[in-house]
Amino acid sequence: MIRKARAVWRGTGRDGDGDISTDSGVLDETPYSYKTRFENEKGTNPEELIAAAHSACFTMALAFQLQTAGYTPSELSTQAAVSLEPDGAGFKITRSALTLVADVPGLDQATFDKLAEAAEKTCPVSRVLNAEITLEKTLK
Numbered sequence: 104m105i106r107k108a109r110a111v112w113r114g115t116g117r118d119g120d121g122d123i124s125t126d127s128g129v130l131d132e133t134p135y136s137y138k139t140r141f142e143n144e145k146g147t148n149p150e151e152l153i154a155a156a157h158s159a160c161f162t163m164a165l166a167f168q169l170q171t172a173g174y175t176p177s178e179l180s181t182q183a184a185v186s187l188e189p190d191g192a193g194f195k196i197t198r199s200a201l202t203l204v205a206d207v208p209g210l211d212q213a214t215f216d217k218l219a220e221a222a223e224k225t226c227p228v229s230r231v232l233n234a235e236i237t238l239e240k241t242l243k
Contacts, residue, residue, distance in 0.1 A: 110135075123147065150185045150196060157199050157228045158183035165222035169207060172218060177206040198235045206243040215242045
């Protein structure tokens, strides 16, 4: 399986702008720029997209872990907070902090902890990130 996205940039790093599109069409010339990345202008940025990918990947991985163990979640909600920090002359993604709230009928805390930790370790996005990954989890 291969998934594709395309980024186009016009101008300098600080004053230019660009757009991002995906083959699925979910992102279609979605704007990004210095201001969407380092300030609060409307648009997206690479770290936000990584956070979205990580939260979605982990949550789906956990759904599969739960299914294999015989549990059906009512809801799994995960937020990923990706940290971008200065690193020498550039920047580096240093951390992705996952925060999970799960409603899974009949699931005990010990099993929940084990399955959530396994999902974090086996999620393909977790495996590709060269950053610290933390997981805070709450079972309702």
